[in-house]
Amino acid sequence: MKPCTALVELTCASLLALLLASPAEAQDQARPDAMFLEPPVLQPNENPNTPLAASIRYVTAKPTRTELRIYDGSRSWTVEPEPECVQVHDVLLLGARADRAHEITVSVFDQNGGSWKARDPLVFVTPPLPADFAPLHVITSEPDQMEDGVTVFDAVSSRETDSFIVMVDAEGEVVWYFRTPHHVGAIQQLRNGNLLYMYDRVSIVEIDMLGNVVQEWYAAALGTKGAPEGAVLVDVNAFHHDVIELPEGMAADFMALSVEMRAYPSYPTDEVEREMVLRSANVVGDVVVAFKRDGEVVGEHAILDLIDPYRVCYDSMHDFWDPFFGTRTFDWSHGNAIVYDPADDSILYSARHQEAVIKFGRTSNQLKWILGTRALWGPEFAARVLRPTGVDLQWNYHQHGAKLTSNGTVIMFDNGNFRATPPDAPMPHNRSYSRAVEYQVDEAAGTAAQVWAFGGPAGGGSFFSPAYGDVDLLPKTGNVLVTDANRQAGDTYPVGWARILELTHTGSPAVVLELHLVDLDGAPPQSWSLYRSERLKSLYPGS
Numbered sequence: 001m002k003p004c005t006a007l008v009e010l011t012c013a014s015l016l017a018l019l020l021a022s023p024a025e026a027q028d029q030a031r032p033d034a035m036f037l038e039p040p041v042l043q044p045n046e047n048p049n050t051p052l053a054a055s056i057r058y059v060t061a062k063p064t065r066t067e068l069r070i071y072d073g074s075r076s077w078t079v080e081p082e083p084e085c086v087q088v089h090d091v092l093l094l095g096a097r098a099d100r101a102h103e104i105t106v107s108v109f110d111q112n113g114g115s116w117k118a119r120d121p122l123v124f125v126t127p128p129l130p131a132d133f134a135p136l137h138v139i140t141s142e143p144d145q146m147e148d149g150v151t152v153f154d155a156v157s158s159r160e161t162d163s164f165i166v167m168v169d170a171e172g173e174v175v176w177y178f179r180t181p182h183h184v185g186a187i188q189q190l191r192n193g194n195l196l197y198m199y200d201r202v203s204i205v206e207i208d209m210l211g212n213v214v215q216e217w218y219a220a221a222l223g224t225k226g227a228p229e230g231a232v233l234v235d236v237n238a239f240h241h242d243v244i245e246l247p248e249g250m251a252a253d254f255m256a257l258s259v260e261m262r263a264y265p266s267y268p269t270d271e272v273e274r275e276m277v278l279r280s281a282n283v284v285g286d287v288v289v290a291f292k293r294d295g296e297v298v299g300e301h302a303i304l305d306l307i308d309p310y311r312v313c314y315d316s317m318h319d320f321w322d323p324f325f326g327t328r329t330f331d332w333s334h335g336n337a338i339v340y341d342p343a344d345d346s347i348l349y350s351a352r353h354q355e356a357v358i359k360f361g362r363t364s365n366q367l368k369w370i371l372g373t374r375a376l377w378g379p380e381f382a383a384r385v386l387r388p389t390g391v392d393l394q395w396n397y398h399q400h401g402a403k404l405t406s407n408g409t410v411i412m413f414d415n416g417n418f419r420a421t422p423p424d425a426p427m428p429h430n431r432s433y434s435r436a437v438e439y440q441v442d443e444a445a446g447t448a449a450q451v452w453a454f455g456g457p458a459g460g461g462s463f464f465s466p467a468y469g470d471v472d473l474l475p476k477t478g479n480v481l482v483t484d485a486n487r488q489a490g491d492t493y494p495v496g497w498a499r500i501l502e503l504t505h506t507g508s509p510a511v512v513l514e515l516h517l518v519d520l521d522g523a524p525p526q527s528w529s530l531y532r533s534e535r536l537k538s539l540y541p542g543s
Helices: 012-020 023-027
Strands: 036-044 054-071 076-079 086-093 101-109 115-117 122-125 136-141 150-157 163-168 174-180 184-189 195-199 203-207 213-219 232-234 243-245 254-268 277-291 297-302 335-341 346-351 356-361 367-372 387-389 400-404 410-414 435-442 447-454 470-473 480-487 497-503 511-517 533-536
Touching (some): 036 101, 086 101, 184 243, 184 533, 254 335, 335 400, 367 435, 400 470, 447 480, 470 533
Parallel strands (some): 213 232, 387 447
Antiparallel strands (some): 036 054, 054 086, 101 115, 150 163, 150 533, 410 470, 435 447, 470 480
16 A cells, blocks of 8 residues: 555544544554544445446545455455545445446554454445447457457437437446436546546536546637537637547647638539639638637637648548538538647547648648648648558548557558549448557658458458448557447347457457447437447546
């Protein structure tokens, strides 16, 4: 146990009890529960949206740390939920599975190695999962070959009346969930242990592990009519697809994707027939925005200023932003991922409708390289497009979740829509395929090599998710977490579905976890999808 250093003020009643105790009573370790001035009491979570979490509250005579021993009838495990030693304890009980009784033994330890155990164990009876809960099916689970921790993901049905943020353990069992009426995306765990997520293209929310809103930010530049009460207003047009927490010590706390709309003259009106032009077109491009917790915007990077606004690929004229801006628009870039690289103070950005992942300097705002097909780039940008090297390289198309790995590579979910740029004919839908793919970028040489991939055009491993998706290289095992997020009806199942895979990072990847999100029993069955999944080291804040 770590030394006990933190002090928390006792309640008046507890302090009086301590002062009135005799020295023998205060120092008595013959009784295992002697340290407890107020015995542990279990408080089920008052937030009905997160029913698998609870709190345990008690007071000790001096600063101590907590150890919880939990038994659910078939499993037992131990957690240490407190980062510091305190006297007034309010600890989280997390990791309970649904629909069973959990017996909890509370023990505390001081800085000298003394230990005490509460006299009576606590019991936490969890409710069953709701009838409309995300339908999860475990296909494969090999816990001894998997990365430690829990997997968190969003789950959205075609009803779109409710979404869930779900956490599952190594066996695919639900150990935490949060119900929300919003279409959730881009979930991550903050340094303080809370969760951050986006919804509805205008809001970013921080919640604690009891499901309570800690803070919310609202994109207010186009109006505040729908702003939640108490939300921090941020002077940007939107929040969409991705938000990240920046390293401590930077001028901003968060970086997120926003958008702007610009009018461009003589703009193509057809992806293939480029001689057909509009007098003016409303082109929507992404803006990478850095902002503080108080809502102050401290940096903006307009992608329309970094790459060619007249470069039109398949889907660059999509109407995705029409309802948002209330006019006809072209969804030119459709960004879906950002990463900050402190090694050289740069930003990695994924533009789905440009078939490109680009890297640029945060302070210099200078384009460093472009990863993707070399087609359609004019002379001004050709030198920045990475040249292919090595063997078996296939470029990414309509990718999601691009990120830098600890190995210095770029890994992503290559959705594979079209697998062509105009005027070349797009790949037919029935031949399309997705991949998890990893590239080694040599920035000095201006080259990219494909070093690993899963999925492809042939064989039993072929699959196609035309939207969403994510890939993460896991730090301890080196395994790869793949979110195959938007499979279509008729592809294995008669309804839309999704899956999460954990693979070995080998030439012939082995599946050590396969979890399907699919409705097989609904009346009628609903389609389900998810945006991303992440592996968290622990459910507990700060661990």
